[in-house]
Amino acid sequence: MNTDAGKTEKGGIVIEALGAGATERDWAELAELLTACVEGGASIGFLAPLLRAEADAYWLKIAGDLPGGFRVLLVARATAGGTIMGSAQLSCEAKANGRHRGEVQKVMMHPAYRRRGIAARLMAEIERIARARGLTLLFLDTSDSHAGAREFYERLSYVYAGGIPNYALDPHGTPEKNAIFYKTLAPGG
Numbered sequence: 001m002n003t004d005a006g007k008t009e010k011g012g013i014v015i016e017a018l019g020a021g022a023t024e025r026d027w028a029e030l031a032e033l034l035t036a037c038v039e040g041g042a043s044i045g046f047l048a049p050l051l052r053a054e055a056d057a058y059w060l061k062i063a064g065d066l067p068g069g070f071r072v073l074l075v076a077r078a079t080a081g082g083t084i085m086g087s088a089q090l091s092c093e094a095k096a097n098g099r100h101r102g103e104v105q106k107v108m109m110h111p112a113y114r115r116r117g118i119a120a121r122l123m124a125e126i127e128r129i130a131r132a133r134g135l136t137l138l139f140l141d142t143s144d145s146h147a148g149a150r151e152f153y154e155r156l157s158y159v160y161a162g163g164i165p166n167y168a169l170d171p172h173g174t175p176e177k178n179a180i181f182y183k184t185l186a187p188g189g
């Protein structure tokens, strides 16, 4: 089921699925990316200040998931082997009644590289991989109030399904409503 190995390159940006070849430097840069997003106010599961040990523990768990094949971790680099600018994950459902769906998780772009269309490129690659794996439904949940995330998914034609008040705390401890989005993937589309 290796439909997502390899790299795509366009406009100098390299999108790559990380796997066994990920280096210590990659994991360190991912920890820095996560920290930069949390410190910037993104509601992505953590409170600020995010300790380095907590960020490292998160990525260690993700690294442990990768060999199972149900999780895809994409990174965007400025050049092959270069600095990680952003990342996105696809978590494929393992339950027998949900094998057609996947959850998009932790779409993050370093603040220095935003509004260049790079996260949109990551999402296009997530969708390509999802289709190649036979998935027909993607869903995700994001914060309703963090600037930009809602507009980003709407721009990419994700459908807003609703939100739950006080679903999670923002990085500074304030309860926030979430925003649940989905997209139906046309086979071969």
Ligand SMILES: CC(C)(COP(=O)(O)OP(=O)(O)OC[C@H]1O[C@@H](n2cnc3c(N)ncnc32)[C@H](O)[C@@H]1OP(=O)(O)O)[C@@H](O)C(=O)NCCC(=O)NCCS
Residues within 6 Å of the ligand: 037, 042, 043, 044, 105, 106, 107, 108, 109, 110, 113, 114, 115, 116, 117, 118, 119, 120, 121, 141, 142, 143, 146, 147, 148, 149, 151, 152, 153, 155
């Ligand atoms: C949301 C996020 C991933 C977008 O990354 P990005 O690389 O800047 O996004 P792109 O440049 O691909 O944006 C594509 C389009 O989405 C929309 N968009 C993206 N960020 C936006 C913002 N802050 N405000 C309004 N619209 C925005 C725009 O339509 C944009 O196209 P345009 O720049 O031509 O107008 C980034 O802001 C981020 O990392 N935020 C923190 C983490 C987070 O909240 N992730 C989502 C929850 S999982």
